[in-house]
Amino acid sequence: MSVNDKSYRQHGDGYAPDRRGNSTDRRRRKEWLLLVHGNGTSCPCTHCGRRLTFRTLEVDRITPGGSYARDNIQPACRRCNAQRSDNPRWLSPLAAAALNQ
Ligand SMILES: [Zn+2]
Numbered sequence: 001m002s003v004n005d006k007s008y009r010q011h012g013d014g015y016a017p018d019r020r021g022n023s024t025d026r027r028r029r030k031e032w033l034l035l036v037h038g039n040g041t042s043c044p045c046t047h048c049g050r051r052l053t054f055r056t057l058e059v060d061r062i063t064p065g066g067s068y069a070r071d072n073i074q075p076a077c078r079r080c081n082a083q084r085s086d087n088p089r090w091l092s093p094l095a096a097a098a099l100n101q
Contacts, residue, residue: 018067029068030057033075047080047092060084 020026034054037043042053046060052075060076061068064086076084084090093097 003010017068020068025068028061029059029070029073030054032070033057033073037075043075045077045080046074047076047084047094049094050077050080052077068069 034040034043042051045052057075058078058081060074060081062072062074066072
């Protein structure tokens with residue numbers, strides 16, 4: 001067992017943008033969503049418009065069960081993320097409001 005084995009596993013070529021990843025990957029993903037969808041500190045939930053911060057934002061995959069690549073993720077609040085789960089027919093609060101107009 002070489003001394004470098006552990007560090008290789010932690011910092012080697014393990015970064016895969018399509019996987020959930022480690023805590024650093026997840027933090028960077030949330031920061032990216034806050035920046036792209038908001039002002040870097042907060043952004044609206046994709047589904048209901050509720051204001052999200054780093055603490056409350058959840059990374060929602062556009063194609064459920066798909067990759068965590070940046071073209072497949074959007075910001076969601078815990079409630080919408082849980083309700084939507086992997087139900088492709090779930091109607092978001094914003095979509096429902098648009099239909100009623
Ligand atoms: Zn929401």
